[in-house]
Structure formats: C-alpha cells, structure tokens
Amino acid sequence: MGIDYPRMIRVTIRSEELSTRGDVIPIVRTVYQQKLAAPAGEFIASHKAIENAEKAREKERSEGLVMLAKIEQPYVEARTAMAIFIDDLALPKALSALSTATDKRDAIATMWEMLDERDDEPGWAKDLTDGPFGQLALEAIREITEWIAADGNLEKAVRNRAAAYAVAYPAFLAFRGQVRASYGKSSIHYRRLLVRSNGKLAVDDPTDTDPTGT
DSSP, X not given: OOOOHHHHHHHHHHHHHHHTOTXXXXXXXXXXXXXIHHHHHHHHHHHHHHHHHHHHHHHHHHHHHHHHHHHHHHHHXXXXXXXXXXXXXXXXXXXXXXXXXXXXHHHXXXXXXXXXXXXXXXXXXXXXXXXXXXXXXXHHHHHHHHHHHHHHHHHHHHHHHHHHHHHHHHHHHHHHHHHHHHHOTTSHHHHTTOBOTTSOBSSOOTTOOOTTOO
C-alpha cells in the first residue's frame, strides 16, 4: 500500500491539537515542540504546494493544448511548403507523430528558426513567416514551454513532499510513542494518532479537521 499522505496530515494536525491543550502533560508538549512541530509544518506545507502545483499545471496544460490545436494546420501548411523548397536539411516530424510536449515544442521552434533564417527577401519563407504559422509560432512555443515548466514544478513538489514525509514520519512515531507512554495505549489521545492496517483512522469523529476532504 502506498503512503497515505492525507491521513498523515490528519494525525499531525491531531498531534498539534494535543500539544496545545491546556491540560497536556508537559513532556508531551515538549516532545511535540522540539521534535515534531518543525518537520510536521514542512510536511503539511509541502502537501499544500502539490495542490497548488497541480492547479497551475492543469491551467498551463489546457492553454498548451489549445495552442497545439490552433497551430496544427498552419504547421502542416508550413512544413509541406518547406519540404518543397528545402532539400538539404531534414525537417521536424509532423506534430501528430510526436508524443511529448517537449518534442512538439522543439519541432515548432526548429521550424520557426529555419524560416527566420530565410525570410530576408520576399518569397516562400516570408509568405510562411507572415502567414498563420509565423503568427502563432512564438506564442505556441511560449505556451508549451510554460506547460513543460509546470510539469517540472509538479514533479519537484512531489519529490519535496516525499522528502518532508521521510523526516516527519519518524518524528511523528516518536511523538506518538511518548503519548502512549504518558497517557497509555487505551487513551483517546493515543488512539487518535493510530492508523489501522486498512488505512482507516482508529478514531474518526465528525469534529476532525480534514484539509483534504478524505
């Protein structure tokens, strides 16, 4: 079973709630403050960063796909003409033959560079540069580049969360061990920090704050 990040957030929030109770056993509060508070905060922040990165990625992906749809036919038009007039260089593949956003972006950029080098005088290259492909190429390159960057930001956020979890989880286990030692294994305080083998919280009540909706 994979790591259950949402429930890890819930038990770290419960840990903080326990540590701030007016009647908390002092050593429990001290263990939380000195051992768990900082890594728990980093972990929760890293989880929220993924939500933001996913939203940004979806926006950039949507805009990138719109631009690819717009430039598809102009790209075909330009590539067909370039195949007629350029016989000493290989042209980029058709966009439909390319599987990644990076490959599509690079193909459009290569086409644009080849045209830009040849449009000093009136003729076929200037026709294409001034036409639909030329009008859309730079915008398409920018939009797809932003999409690629958003993908990278999301991957980085995922790695950051995994790293934060690797630090926070042992600290949480240590805190939970202290709660057990201080309150007992049958106490509500300890049981609220347990996750069963099926992934469910040992104690789940309607007053819990669940930032993920699960």
